[in-house]
Amino acid sequence: MNPREPHTLTSAIELDDVNYTYQGIERQTHALRDISFTIASGEPVAIIGPSGCGKTTILSLIAGLIAPDSGKVLVNGTSITGPRHHTSLILQDYGLLPWKTVIDNAALGLTLRGTTRAEARATALEALHTVGLEEFAKAYPNELSGGMRQRLALARALALEVDIMLMDEPLSALDALTREELQDVLLKLWQRQSYAQVLVTHSIEEAVFLGRTILLMTPRPGRIRTIIKNPSMGSSQYRQTAEFYEKCACLRKLLIEENGRARLAEIGQPYEDGDDEIALMMAGELVDA
Amino acid sequence: MRSNLRIIIGYIVAFALIVVFWALASWLIKSPALPLPWDAIEQFFVTLPDTFSHILISLWRVIAAMVLGTVLGLPLGLYIGRSERADVLAAPLLYLLYPIPKVVFLPILMVLLGLGNAPKIILIAVVVFFQMLVTARGAAQAIAPESITSVRSLGASPLQIARHVVLPSSLPDIFTALRISIGTAIAVLFLSESIAGSTGIGYYIMNAWSRLDYVAMFAGIIAMGAMGVGLYEILNIIEYRVIRWKHITKR
Numbered sequence: 001m002n003p004r005e006p007h008t009l010t011s012a013i014e015l016d017d018v019n020y021t022y023q024g025i026e027r028q029t030h031a032l033r034d035i036s037f038t039i040a041s042g043e044p045v046a047i048i049g050p051s052g053c054g055k056t057t058i059l060s061l062i063a064g065l066i067a068p069d070s071g072k073v074l075v076n077g078t079s080i081t082g083p084r085h086h087t088s089l090i091l092q093d094y095g096l097l098p099w100k101t102v103i104d105n106a107a108l109g110l111t112l113r114g115t116t117r118a119e120a121r122a123t124a125l126e127a128l129h130t131v132g133l134e135e136f137a138k139a140y141p142n143e144l145s146g147g148m149r150q151r152l153a154l155a156r157a158l159a160l161e162v163d164i165m166l167m168d169e170p171l172s173a174l175d176a177l178t179r180e181e182l183q184d185v186l187l188k189l190w191q192r193q194s195y196a197q198v199l200v201t202h203s204i205e206e207a208v209f210l211g212r213t214i215l216l217m218t219p220r221p222g223r224i225r226t227i228i229k230n231p232s233m234g235s236s237q238y239r240q241t242a243e244f245y246e247k248c249a250c251l252r253k254l255l256i257e258e259n260g261r262a263r264l265a266e267i268g269q270p271y272e273d274g275d276d277e278i279a280l281m282m283a284g285e286l287v288d289a
Numbered sequence: 290m291r292s293n294l295r296i297i298i299g300y301i302v303a304f305a306l307i308v309v310f311w312a313l314a315s316w317l318i319k320s321p322a323l324p325l326p327w328d329a330i331e332q333f334f335v336t337l338p339d340t341f342s343h344i345l346i347s348l349w350r351v352i353a354a355m356v357l358g359t360v361l362g363l364p365l366g367l368y369i370g371r372s373e374r375a376d377v378l379a380a381p382l383l384y385l386l387y388p389i390p391k392v393v394f395l396p397i398l399m400v401l402l403g404l405g406n407a408p409k410i411i412l413i414a415v416v417v418f419f420q421m422l423v424t425a426r427g428a429a430q431a432i433a434p435e436s437i438t439s440v441r442s443l444g445a446s447p448l449q450i451a452r453h454v455v456l457p458s459s460l461p462d463i464f465t466a467l468r469i470s471i472g473t474a475i476a477v478l479f480l481s482e483s484i485a486g487s488t489g490i491g492y493y494i495m496n497a498w499s500r501l502d503y504v505a506m507f508a509g510i511i512a513m514g515a516m517g518v519g520l521y522e523i524l525n526i527i528e529y530r531v532i533r534w535k536h537i538t539k540r
Contacts, residue, residue: 097436112443
């Protein structure tokens, strides 16, 4: 059930009663309200929910890019005050630097830490080999396809020997086949390196395929609605199993309800159990996504 | 890709076109103020041993001024562009000072620094400085926030962000600014050389004009054009080396 190998890098993430508000020019947005959850060392977590539910904000908090208004964000039991070297954040556009070659992009994290150029490049080359990009070491990101850029972003994280991998819709710009291929790559890498992984996604299948724990979030203000356990995640051929389909169906139903509730709340109506059909209609676009 | 042969052919064709229109204009106007192009070209080569020192001193002034203006304006512009706090004061200062033609400061510079190289170099440097400041500020403000976020999440210090993100991402705009600056720099150079001193290609042109030696004057104008070409090509070579990633297309 759990094909992971023993590992040395571990880290636990803990959010304790976290609140976060964005100060806009016109108004403020309560992005997160009373968020509490724990991610065990090496645990893969997926976060899914309608737009504006604070998914990305959670990643920024764990990455140390922003500080909560109240509550605590702990990594290994200590409050984080800024970005740490063993956390990697992969953004939707991969955050690659177009002016650096593939190998220099992969080595960037190490360069910033002050590793010597030769050593950084050697480690980066190894990481590129892991993701199958070795032969493109001297190319520039603009020469790569979307899938290859995603692999490069992964290589950059791997070179750093991260113990926390944060990903914000990392595969959303890819076509269906490349996307599945990279989901497999993500799974394989996680099984090999066993970092704690937090994946923000819009895709139900992706959440079920890559999250052993799935957090379903609800917007305005961003809260955790449900936590779904997905113990079979990572088993071989999981995508083809009945359990996978069941989990997807269950998650889809919850999301539809959630979205319907959000839409009804927008127009000022309370949500009742009988409103499923309205919810279904209103949530149509989300299901397609 | 840049091919040297294509560049040279381009220059030859462009030069031929200019000569044709120049000759036509000269025939139509029939005034000694606009001599025939081949007379001026001949004069240019005949007097080249004399004018060469003027060209060199002018080149030195322009290059020194551009380096000085860039070295000062570029980091300051990038800093202002990235720091909202600095921009609060810098933006109004910039908007007040930028539109003033810097040439008006030439008299005071001459009083303070004499008639030699210093006032000319400093005047041109001030012009380049402001152009660089405005461009660098805009380029730094336009940087995609994701680029900064991703590098910051890797634990980069502000200085490392400047070195790995802010400077390289602004370079294409910086080279455009330099290209524009070459034009303004040569214009200001001409003015400052024609007002004060007895060296430089600007002086050579004004001196020929005052003697009503129009052929020599146009030989000087040709020299000035050649100087511009040299500067632009030097800049192209540097640009091609520094921002190779811009010249690469998607596979």
